[in-house]
Amino acid sequence: MTRSWPLRDRTSIVGIGETAYWKPGGATASEFELACQAVVRAVEDAGLSLADVDGLSLYSGERSNPSDVARALGLGDLRYVSLYPGGGNSACAVVHHAALAVAAGTADTVVCYRSICQGQFGRFGGARTGTGTARAAVGRTVGGRDAFTMPFGLMSAAQNYALEARRHMHEFGTRSEHFGMISVACYANAQRNPRAVMYGRPLTLEAHQRSRMIADPYRLYDCCQESDGACAVVVTTTERARDLRRRPVWIAGAAEGLPAGDGGDRFGRPRELWTSAGLAGIARDLYERAGIGPSDIDVAQLYENFTGQVIMAIEDLGFCKRGEGGPFIEGGTLEWPGGRLPINTAGGNLAEAYLHGLSLVNEGVRQMRGESTSQVEGAEHCLVVAGPSAPPSSALILRRAA
Amino acid sequence: MPEPDPVSAPFWSAAREGRLVIQRCADCGAFRHLPHVLCAKCQSSACDWVASEGRGTVFTYTIVTHAVHPATDSAVPYNVVLVELDDCGRVLVPANVVDCPPEALHVGMPVRVVFDRVSDDVCIPRFARS
Numbered sequence: 001m002t003r004s005w006p007l008r009d010r011t012s013i014v015g016i017g018e019t020a021y022w023k024p025g026g027a028t029a030s031e032f033e034l035a036c037q038a039v040v041r042a043v044e045d046a047g048l049s050l051a052d053v054d055g056l057s058l059y060s061g062e063r064s065n066p067s068d069v070a071r072a073l074g075l076g077d078l079r080y081v082s083l084y085p086g087g088g089n090s091a092c093a094v095v096h097h098a099a100l101a102v103a104a105g106t107a108d109t110v111v112c113y114r115s116i117c118q119g120q121f122g123r124f125g126g127a128r129t130g131t132g133t134a135r136a137a138v139g140r141t142v143g144g145r146d147a148f149t150m151p152f153g154l155m156s157a158a159q160n161y162a163l164e165a166r167r168h169m170h171e172f173g174t175r176s177e178h179f180g181m182i183s184v185a186c187y188a189n190a191q192r193n194p195r196a197v198m199y200g201r202p203l204t205l206e207a208h209q210r211s212r213m214i215a216d217p218y219r220l221y222d223c224c225q226e227s228d229g230a231c232a233v234v235v236t237t238t239e240r241a242r243d244l245r246r247r248p249v250w251i252a253g254a255a256e257g258l259p260a261g262d263g264g265d266r267f268g269r270p271r272e273l274w275t276s277a278g279l280a281g282i283a284r285d286l287y288e289r290a291g292i293g294p295s296d297i298d299v300a301q302l303y304e305n306f307t308g309q310v311i312m313a314i315e316d317l318g319f320c321k322r323g324e325g326g327p328f329i330e331g332g333t334l335e336w337p338g339g340r341l342p343i344n345t346a347g348g349n350l351a352e353a354y355l356h357g358l359s360l361v362n363e364g365v366r367q368m369r370g371e372s373t374s375q376v377e378g379a380e381h382c383l384v385v386a387g388p389s390a391p392p393s394s395a396l397i398l399r400r401a402a
Numbered sequence: 403m404p405e406p407d408p409v410s411a412p413f414w415s416a417a418r419e420g421r422l423v424i425q426r427c428a429d430c431g432a433f434r435h436l437p438h439v440l441c442a443k444c445q446s447s448a449c450d451w452v453a454s455e456g457r458g459t460v461f462t463y464t465i466v467t468h469a470v471h472p473a474t475d476s477a478v479p480y481n482v483v484l485v486e487l488d489d490c491g492r493v494l495v496p497a498n499v500v501d502c503p504p505e506a507l508h509v510g511m512p513v514r515v516v517f518d519r520v521s522d523d524v525c526i527p528r529f530a531r532s
Contacts, residue, residue, distance in 0.1 A: 125470065141403045141405040142404060142405060143410075144407060147410060148410070148496055151403065151404050151526050152482050152498050153466055153471075153477060156470045158468075162464035163464055163484060166464060166509070167462040213465070213467045214466075214468040215464045215468065216464055216465035264442075267484070267495075267496065274462065
């Protein structure tokens with residue numbers, strides 16, 4: 001079913017913005033102020049004015065309401081506002097939707113933003129019911145699906161994702177050291193990025209292996225951070241981008257979705273999806289749309305909810321065969337600058353900050369501009385993958401403008 | 403503590419009587435767990451409940467050492483498993499394996515259902531090594 005994607009390179013990211021990043025509780029301003037600050041900086045970076053913004057593309061759980069942000073910032077007439085379901089799975093989907101909107105002419109300039117202050121609104125890693133930031137603390141009794149998980153102590157994200165990691169280890173021989181290699185690569189990049197929450201806090205594989213167990217096989221450093229901060233990106237057409245201040249970064253391909261049989265409570269999903277990030281269909285669409293393959297990817301930003309899911313994402317995205325993700329990453333494959341596939345060059349969710357993945361898009365843009373603190377020399381294509389094994393997920397291929 | 407709702411009530415009332423039952427589509431015969439209002443294969447809302455022999459194997463597991471809820475503070479370390487039943491369409495059932503030290507737990511371990519009466523009204527099906 002080869003058909004050309006009419007949007008290839010036709011839309012661009014023209015501005016990025018972010019606040020400082022902190023550990024939960026560290027933010028010096030309210031979550032709403034941070035959201036506004038990130039949008040202002042992204043629009044400034046693009047060389048646009050706030051009145052030029054006529055669209056907002058957000059994802060579920062965003063507490064900084066788009067109408068409040070529009071009012072506070074004096075945005076133009078909004079002609080497109082959308083909200084994608086879920087959390088970190090959406091980080092690339094919001095950019096996809098922004099691209100669709102500007103390509104269709106529904107809006108001219110769409111901003112995607114994410115603000116999270118876990119210190120102000122509660123953290124995700126605990127026992128929660130519901131999804132995204134709309135979750136509530138668990139009471140004494142639980143109904144619905146939760147009645148079939150929480151009485152067994154299955155309550156947190158780490159515990160749920162550990163079940164997949166253990167199955168991957170069983171089927172393919174993946175080891176905890178492989179998970180650790182993901183963390184080590186991310187932390188190493190954070191040491192070159194002063195924005196990173198873990199700047200100045202290097203991590204060795206030995207320290208990863210010594211770190212306390214959270215939910216076997218996941219140790220502390222296999223779990224993404226929780227953070228305070230906000231970031232934003234500005235999307236417009238590549239044609240309009242030519243007149244703007246910054247060199248545009250082309251959106252070569254964008255894809256999103258959910259594999260048949262997945263979703264819902266996920267216990268009944270096809271067995272092979274227990275050892276996959278569920279991104280195979282997205283990968284197929286993404287490469288076809290961008291007109292390139294895995295061997296053309298120079299650098300990647302891969303959402304780390306948990307390290308094992310990154311290995312599964314690497315397999316789904318075609319960098320190695322299914323089940324071979326562990327051996328594939330041995331020998332520094334993911335490390336900057338010498339590895340075949342440097343990942344998470346700002347430190348990623350693990351070591352830069354956890355903004356539900358939108359900060360990974362910002363870093364992808366920096367790579368394509370040649371401005372990363374761990375710049376991959378001559379990089380032409382950056383893959384960005386949103387939350388693995390969190391359907392519906394999403395991904396982007398960014399291309400350095402010719 | 404589980405709180406039965408209209409969809410799951412037959413599961414919990416059977417458990418109270420010491421039976422593990424799994425929901426089956428009354429139209430196409432597909433089993434499903436967790437309980438749901440619709441069959442994902444044929445979208446029928448008609449269902450019946452089939453008694454399982456309660457035997458299966460551990461499909462995957464985790465051992466929780468970091469408590470995230472006050473109710474589990476004194477329980478850590480504890481395991482959470484997915485049991486693949488031998489019958490009832492080999493559905494996966496989230497549960498615990500009781501009386502099993504962490505080092506003994508492994509994928510593929512045969513288990514059988516046991517019933518944990520946590521109150522006068524509530525009985526939770528868990529599993530034990532068989």
